[in-house]
Amino acid sequence: MADGGPVEHGFPHLETVRAAVTALYRRLSYDTVQQFATSVPPADVAFCDTDDLHLGAQRVARELVRHFRLPDARMVVAFREMQHAANVELTAGPEYFVELNDRFRGHRRDIGAALAHEIMHVYLHRVDLSFPGTRDNEILTDTATTYLGAGWLLLDAYREDGASSQKLGYLTPEEFGYVLAKRSLAFGEDPSLWFTSAQAYTAYERGLERARLDERQPPLTAAGWTGRRRYARDRRQAQGHGQGRGHGSAGNAGAGDVPYAFAADPAAGPLRVTFPCPTCHQRIRVPVRGRVRARCGLCRTVLECDT
Numbered sequence: 001m002a003d004g005g006p007v008e009h010g011f012p013h014l015e016t017v018r019a020a021v022t023a024l025y026r027r028l029s030y031d032t033v034q035q036f037a038t039s040v041p042p043a044d045v046a047f048c049d050t051d052d053l054h055l056g057a058q059r060v061a062r063e064l065v066r067h068f069r070l071p072d073a074r075m076v077v078a079f080r081e082m083q084h085a086a087n088v089e090l091t092a093g094p095e096y097f098v099e100l101n102d103r104f105r106g107h108r109r110d111i112g113a114a115l116a117h118e119i120m121h122v123y124l125h126r127v128d129l130s131f132p133g134t135r136d137n138e139i140l141t142d143t144a145t146t147y148l149g150a151g152w153l154l155l156d157a158y159r160e161d162g163a164s165s166q167k168l169g170y171l172t173p174e175e176f177g178y179v180l181a182k183r184s185l186a187f188g189e190d191p192s193l194w195f196t197s198a199q200a201y202t203a204y205e206r207g208l209e210r211a212r213l214d215e216r217q218p219p220l221t222a223a224g225w226t227g228r229r230r231y232a233r234d235r236r237q238a239q240g241h242g243q244g245r246g247h248g249s250a251g252n253a254g255a256g257d258v259p260y261a262f263a264a265d266p267a268a269g270p271l272r273v274t275f276p277c278p279t280c281h282q283r284i285r286v287p288v289r290g291r292v293r294a295r296c297g298l299c300r301t302v303l304e305c306d307t
């Protein structure tokens with residue numbers, strides 16, 4: 001786990017984050033993801049500066065191991081001087097050696113966040129899910145930690161004041177907020193009460209806005225007027241040419257590229273539209289014929305569409 005350097009903001013890793021959510025549902029299945037409908041509660045991972053360092057770290061590690069349902073895994077936590085924030089050795093187990101940067105001796109309340117990320121490495125190693133390349137694999141790890149209920153700790157470790165800033169993990173604060181919001185929308189859970197960091201709360205709100213935008217893209221019926229108008233225009237064009245793709249106004253940040261695409265059936269069948277599921281981002285394909293109700297096969301979200 002990396003740390004240090006100026007804090008990056010916004011949504012630069014959104015594509016990989018979304019791919020990570022899809023990969024998680026594919027690898028774990030809907031039923032397994034549902035087992036994580038409740039986040040790890042703050043009381044279970046609280047760590048204050050008067051707690052014994054080693055006993056406290058072991059206790060929090062045990063709680064996280066329990067939360068992630070790794071019954072036979074044992075974390076051995078040690079502190080040492082190192083460049084990174086934390087590290088874990090991925091072996092066959094059942095014992096795993098987690099190293100935390102010495103500076104956590106003086107920042108005990110962030111130990112839970114660092115452990116959550118490292119223990120998720122073990123979890124993903126065990127279910128044999130990884131993305132190629134360190135950057136993408138770390139984004140997968142942060143996304144999985146958050147989607148499976150322990151990432152609010154990572155976001156809460158983000159603090160900024162005039163003189164200093166601190167953030168853990170590879171996602172920006174807003175991206176942590178986004179994944180946390182997607183989780184809260186999927187499971188009906190409100191994490192906003194758990195933040196001790198004001199900046200974390202703000203980042204969560206930004207992420208929530210972005211996550212709600214995913215639910216208001218055409219052809220979903222919840223799409224706004226502007227989106228629907230552009231969709232109708234793109235559809236007319238697609239019908240005229242047999243196939244085609246919606247054209248977003250390139251360079252127009254935020255509202256940029258449209259997420260849907262039209263395609264005619266190869267056997268000269270009816271026109272279809274594909275778009276990402278707002279919950280898991282797997283692509284959904286439905287026929288273009290007005291009102292359609294679809295159900296995502298991966299995350300089982302029911303999608304009301306006006307195609």
Ligand SMILES: [Zn+2]
Nearest residue numbers: 001121138141
């Ligand atoms: Zn890592």
Ligand SMILES: [Zn+2]
Nearest residue numbers: 277280296299
């Ligand atoms: Zn889905």
